[in-house]
Amino acid sequence: MVSPDFETHEVANQIPPRLGANLYASDPVLAALVEDLPQPVVEGLTAHGAQWGSAEMADLARLANTVLPHLRSHDASGRRVDLVEFHPAWHALMRRGVAAGLHASIWDAVGEESNVRAVARAARLYMAAEVELGHIGPLSLTSAAVASLGHAQPLAEAWLPLLRSRRYDSRPVAVGQKSGALIGLATTEKQGGSDLRAATTRAESLGDGTHRLVGHKWFVSAPMSDALLVLAQTLEGLSLFLVPRFLPDGKRNPIRMMRLKDKLGTRSNAAAEIEFPGSVGLMVGEPGRGVATIAETVTLLRVDDAVAAAGVARAAVAEAVHDTRYRRAYGAPLIDQPLMTRVLADMALDVTAATALVFRLAEAVDRSQDDPAEAAFARLMTPAIKYWVAKIGPAIASEAMECAGGNGYVEEGLLARLARDAQALPMVDGPGNVLCLDVLRVLKRSPEPLEAVLKVIEDGLGPAARSTLNVLRAAAAVAIADEGSARILTEQLAMTVAAATLRRRFPSVIADAFLETRLGKPWRSTYGMLDARFDARAFVDYVFPRM
Template sequence: MATHEVFNQAIKGFGYNPADYPVIEESLRREGAHDRFAEVREAGALGGSEYALELGDLAEAHPPVLKTHDRYGFRIDEVTYDPAYHQLMTQATALGLHGTPWADPKPNPHLTRAAKSLVWGQVDAGHGCPISMTYAVVPALRANPELAAMCEAKLAAPTYDPKLAPIADKFSLTAGMSMTEKQGGSDVRANTTRALAQSDGTYLITGHKWFTSAPMSDFFLTLANTDAGVTCFFVPRILPDGTRNNFFLQRLKDKLGNHSNASSEVEYDNTVAWRVGDEGRGVRTIIEMVNMTRLDCTLGTANLMRIGVQQATEHASQRKAFGAALIDQPAMRNVLADLAVEAESATTVALWLAALTDRTDDPETAALRRISLSVSKYYVCKRGPVHAGEALECFGGNGYVEESRMPRLYREAPLLSVWEGSGNVAALDTLRAMAKQPETLGVFFAEVEKAAGTDARLDGAIARLKDQFNDLETAQYRARAVVGSMAKVLQGSLLVRHGHSAVADAFCASRLGDNWGDVFGTLPTGLDVGTIIDRALPKTSAV
């Protein structure tokens, strides 16, 4: 008698093209970028392939290793990665996910890059960190035109060059960011690292940084204090004469997730640097980089949601329980539809923000992007961990097993809320933006009210949101509630105007109504959950 016959297992997994997730093509079409969808689909074919997914598994299973000294005792401060990591970096740069949009002459470069990031990102989150920072560094680096002229083309080059060498000898570059110190965290004005000006125009930096990810990058933007205050600096790993800069790696962090990416502690000891922007204006300079990486945090969380709900719906379509497929069980349908609504709304707003990046030459659009990015980074990234946990639970015990890849999803989700400003920082940053530029709130309401009169539930939510700004004395105490309401109103407006009617109806009935519970799977009755689930269910192969 057979005792180990395998049946009623969801065998099929990840063998689909993530570019066929409907929201992606719909967003490109809405923004007049449908002619670039073929590029996105090509990236998705690679991102959904077993080859690429296995590279991600290998890079995650074999974390980077720090080598402070060589065999002879010379200090080298290098990180060794699994070959799979370098292959992932090679593919990501070939797809143009790093600095390419800043040099892309075609229309909609930032939106196209965002869509490609979504469909490639499921293979591995860790290597996305240096890719994201290399993308984000360009606008900040332009505060020093000479450095920008030297680096910008190499930051956009469609190649990957991991060797440590002077910038002049490299055919492509990767960039990093080094801000956080142990006593300050997000409060970078508490930093103690010092920079001393030299007669040749350089500075010497001394101090310790608590978190510096991707430490094998070619250069870093870092913050240090001069007599004028916090200032931004350009710190290369290798100096123009070929010698190693004083960039000492103390240890690598042992992290909850994001294992393929090295995050390090760095000590600067008379480290040579060049100033970027004015002295004392370092936070304002580097925030240009931070805002771009915050966009990628929002995109990354939306992608984790998409992966989770697609895997959950596919599993539920194959798994039977109590005489029927899980996907046909009413309680499970409510959970899956609720997860799908969250993923669609997050993806919609993330791609909309990327599209705004293509139009920030217009001051009003730039203001709208600034406030909407803070709002969305807070809320979308806060929703990520609970979404990942619920998607994992759809698999039952199988979801708690590493082979399902769901635990990795679960471990990645909190990082994107912590990165580039945790929840409170992001929420308070929204309030600061409105305080510094009061007109941004008007721009925000003008945008969401483009849907006025379309859905009474949205109209009511907008009216209630306006009331929340009447009590400014308690605004900081209520920051999360206010900014969360702004995020939901923005997502609701975008879905009502541009989304699928079934998804928009479910969003407004739950997120903007009074009858949504405190967990996923509490959608009210009367919604078209069948259509919502069908949009989330993968249907095509990756090839």
């Protein structure tokens, strides 16, 4: 029998929920990076931060990752339907993401946001990724797909009004009946992986402007989208096609979902294996130019991947800081104990650098159309930034779990999900080696991108950067001659640009600490390496102010 005293005993030293914080107002790093935006845009970000930081959004994220998508291949009468069914929480997340323009605002922003559309959207995407990563996939894919549709004017004219709509419409009906649409991407095949040119899916012209596609795709994210961009072989070579779920007459396009992937992370978003048993597609761009046609789409996806990875890292460290502020051990709050303080400060330093880096990339995207140097910077730094920011995410999430102890390791908390989701971002849209090879391809084509990047570093770091510039030029020459060293160069580029951006935007002590610990010393594999010369607690409180 349990005694009354036991029943009324209150357990002390527990952590209150971290709910209801405005993700913009509570983030001085983000605020510093967008402080130059027009005031109405900043006010919109504040409202976005309040909505996405609410307890309601946290609960939607939890539910969408607890009740997972389910493939319904046939209806009760045995007819093929190929539907992915989601918990209502997923649709609620999608509605809010579409309403915020995460799927389209870089293409149609007007007024005060028109000249800063990439940065403004990055800020909204960053905050949304802090809450739930899976639903970002369909929104990011749709945004990036618009770049490919620009190669097929009739298709763009037909689809863009729906892709730009701020209404989320999940109904499985022909696009002509919908109030909004989304597009997914189907490029990966079993035998090819990242080698897109190894695709065996075939496309045969039907003589009426359409093609019949036969083949398979091994990993299709957001297969429930209204259309898929698909790479398939034609007589001219690998070509790109738009394959809608429904044909103009309202009939289903025969696209067969064989199964959903049982993924480690981003479990709220479905990923499917798909077969095309004669599916109808419309060519996008020139025949045989599929990889070139989809190139800008892949680039935009990588920008989003980096932004989302920085958001996930921010969320993980914010959770660890919150836990250690309230949890006591050995007579003091964990955050006050020197080893813990330095671990948190070290992670906060990487989060700040990663966030500064992705917003510098978004700035370059905004300026690329009018500034060749910014366009050159973006060409080289997109794969480098995606590489480094995505790579540090899993390490940060793992360390954050350790800071929280056993409570961080169980699925009831946020950290376990963040740790799983962080693993997805280094994998998608080009894993590490592919990104490094892309860095080398850019360097081999022209010297302008490297010079544009070195100019940014010099402007940020000043005269002290001279030796650093020489090191990077030498590393680039070595990597071009020795492909196996490309990871060294890629990481050096990312971290050096991060240091330059930190120096431009934040107190100099932050850039100094990053430079000395990341670039001034040999490589280290764990967090907590700041020494006593730096005020670790001040770093933590600056990046994660107590609200």
